[in-house]
Amino acid sequence: MQDEEGDSVVTKQMDVQRIENNINLIHQKEQPDELSQPVVQYEGDEEDIVCGRFPHLSICACEINSAVALKEINLFQVYPGIYMGPFQAAFKTKELIEKGVTHILNASCKEYTKRSKYFKYLDIPVQDEVGENA
16 A cells, blocks of 8 residues: 555554654663663762862851751652752752762852862852742
């Protein structure tokens, strides 16, 4: 059986099936497996820091103490491989690496020491105000 262009209907169905299979393979590769090895290895260089926001300091003057914040905050997976959390979630270097995170979007106006050897960053300054229209 042939269509209007003279192509075999069976051939077109096979082409559609091949394309669908390729799309499925791509989606499987894009979805991180939490059991797989992280892209980079955590070097343990932040185990003894006092301030997650500014690890070079010997005191923490953050509005929420880093030691408290890092224990109490959680990352939430909002889509496979996409995590969301409060501002302090960016300081959870080891956990982020273990989850396969490679990029961090900072949608706050807060500055902090970026872990550039582990992640790539994009900052979009958005004020946490009712009238903000970023």
